[in-house]
Amino acid sequence: MTTPVVELRDIHVRLPVRGGTPFRRDAVHALTGADLAVGRGETVGVVGESGCGKSTLAKVLVGLVRPASGTVRFQGEDLGALSRRERATRIGASVGMVFQDPATALNRRLPVRTILRDPLDVHGRGAPAERDERVRELMSLVGLPPHLAPALPGQLSGGQRQRVAIARALALEPALLVADEPTSALDVSVRAQILNLLLDLKDRLGLAMVFVSHDIQTVRRMSDRVVTMYLGRIVEEAPAAVVARGETCHPYTRALMSATPSLLDPMEPIRLDGPVPSAVHPPSGCPFRTRCWRATDACGAAMPGFTAAAEPAHRYRCLHPVTDPSHLALSTVSQEIP
Numbered sequence: 001m002t003t004p005v006v007e008l009r010d011i012h013v014r015l016p017v018r019g020g021t022p023f024r025r026d027a028v029h030a031l032t033g034a035d036l037a038v039g040r041g042e043t044v045g046v047v048g049e050s051g052c053g054k055s056t057l058a059k060v061l062v063g064l065v066r067p068a069s070g071t072v073r074f075q076g077e078d079l080g081a082l083s084r085r086e087r088a089t090r091i092g093a094s095v096g097m098v099f100q101d102p103a104t105a106l107n108r109r110l111p112v113r114t115i116l117r118d119p120l121d122v123h124g125r126g127a128p129a130e131r132d133e134r135v136r137e138l139m140s141l142v143g144l145p146p147h148l149a150p151a152l153p154g155q156l157s158g159g160q161r162q163r164v165a166i167a168r169a170l171a172l173e174p175a176l177l178v179a180d181e182p183t184s185a186l187d188v189s190v191r192a193q194i195l196n197l198l199l200d201l202k203d204r205l206g207l208a209m210v211f212v213s214h215d216i217q218t219v220r221r222m223s224d225r226v227v228t229m230y231l232g233r234i235v236e237e238a239p240a241a242v243v244a245r246g247e248t249c250h251p252y253t254r255a256l257m258s259a260t261p262s263l264l265d266p267m268e269p270i271r272l273d274g275p276v277p278s279a280v281h282p283p284s285g286c287p288f289r290t291r292c293w294r295a296t297d298a299c300g301a302a303m304p305g306f307t308a309a310a311e312p313a314h315r316y317r318c319l320h321p322v323t324d325p326s327h328l329a330l331s332t333v334s335q336e337i338p
């Protein structure tokens with residue numbers, strides 16, 4: 001196998017609970033033992049409910065969150081071996097990030113051309129005239145007409161703003177693009193355009209991409225491989241085709257799929273029992289067991305390791321995987337996945 005563009009190994013992130021006192025500093029288990037590898041030209045989708053650690057994973061990839069332990073390798077290079085400054089320069093030049101809301105991600109006082117030139121100036125890319133040319137090229141790459149170069153973000157539509165944010169993320173020709181819920185703040189009418197733009201750019205530029213969303217339907221369409229997260233842990237990884245066929249094995253992935261019924265038709269909606277447990281004091285063993293209709297006492301003993309499913313690149317962490325769609329009818333009651 002060729003060296004992945006990025007590789008995370010056994011990443012743990014603990015975040016101090018907001019409002020804690022100096023005598024009582026609880027920590028959120030935002031990521032527990034996360035492994036992820038993304039190859040050139042590959043898109044990995046990350047899906048899960050709010051608070052499961054998707055954004056934290058994205059932030060580790062772009063260096064905004066430093067793991068408490070674990071290894072981050074970029075094109076084979078261990079970032080932990082670099083100084084803080086070297087790491088920032090390396091990540092800044094190799095990873096682009098598109099955030100959820102372009103209205104807050106862009107400096108509203110700067111015109112588009114300055115926003116796009118800024119990374120080139122900071123990293124000293126090319127002569128001034130070449131930087132101007134690169135700004136024009138970037139605008140064309142994301143489908144922004146040249147007359148918008150002097151416009152301020154506030155003068156643009158939401159879709160145009162997100163195109164600026166994507167162009168900025170691509171300014172330094174990164175090997176990896178991380179998109180964290182890139183359409184959730186946009187009008188439904190422009191969402192498909194932005195998703196298609198990302199797919200097109202990924203193909204044209206041979207980018208590796210990590211695409212984060214709570215919507216498994218969108219994730220599966222955008223990705224080659226889908227990673228399901230629950231309470232800071234990766235619980236299943238499956239090729240997008242497996243997700244499309246409804247053949248995922250982890251009960252939680254099945255529950256997410258039943259919330260978007262067009263994926264599996266006809267399908268009983270799965271209503272999960274009880275709320276998402278605290279990420280400060282997660283349940284012992286499998287964290288999903290408190291809401292899982294298939295859980296037994298054994299699930300509380302230890303978090304299961306990965307089991308390989310029949311299809312290559314499909315694996316899950318569950319003692320009682322769903323292998324027969326009829327089991328879905330056994331689902332119980334009380335709270336629907338938001």
Ligand SMILES: Nc1ncnc2c1ncn2[C@@H]1O[C@H](COP(=O)(O)OP(=O)(O)OP(=O)(O)O)[C@@H](O)[C@H]1O
Pocket residue numbers: 015016017018028029030048049050051052053054055056057214279
């Ligand atoms: N700055 C922070 N300080 C303390 N806890 C945090 C911080 N940011 C996130 N958390 C907590 O870490 C956990 C993971 O959050 P994260 O934002 O990664 O989840 P998410 O799946 O991306 O959720 P969302 O879809 O709502 O953004 C959650 O329990 C969250 O409350």
